[in-house]
Amino acid sequence: QVQLVESGGGLVQAGDSLRLSCAASGRTFSGYFMGWFRQAPGKEREFVAAISWTYGGTYYADSVKGRFTISRDGAKNTVYLRMDSLKPEDTAVYYCATRRAGMGLASEVGYDYWGQGTQVTVSS
Secondary structure: OOEEEEEOOEEEEOOOOEEEEEEEEOOOOOOEEEEEEEEOOOOOOEEEEEEEOOOOOEEEOOOOOOOEEEEEEOOOOEEEEEEOOOOHHHOEEEEEEEEEOOOOOOOHHHOOEEOOOEEEEEEO
C-alpha cells in the first residue's frame, strides 16, 4: 500500500524559507512522478511542482518558479519542496502526490495517491 506522509509545514513570516518533506513508501517509484499541490482557503487545489523520480526532471507552476525547488532523495524515498522568499499568498495546505509518467503533470486527475497535507501559513 502506497503511503505519502508530508511534514515541515508551519507559521513563518513573509520572506522566510521552509522545507517540506514527503516520505514515500509502498512501492518502487522508478518511472513515476512526485508532485506537490496546494490548496488555499476557498480556492481549488493547484499544482506547485513535480519531479521525475527516475531522471530528476523538474516542473514548476509560474507562481513559484525561481522561489521553490523540488528535489528527491532516492536513498530515503523522500521528496522535498524547498520554499524561499515566501509570500502571504503561498499560505495553503500543501499535499504531495504520485503518478505514473505521462502528460498533464499539472492536473491532479492523473495522481493516484495523496498525502494528508501539511499547513503552511505565511504572515505579512
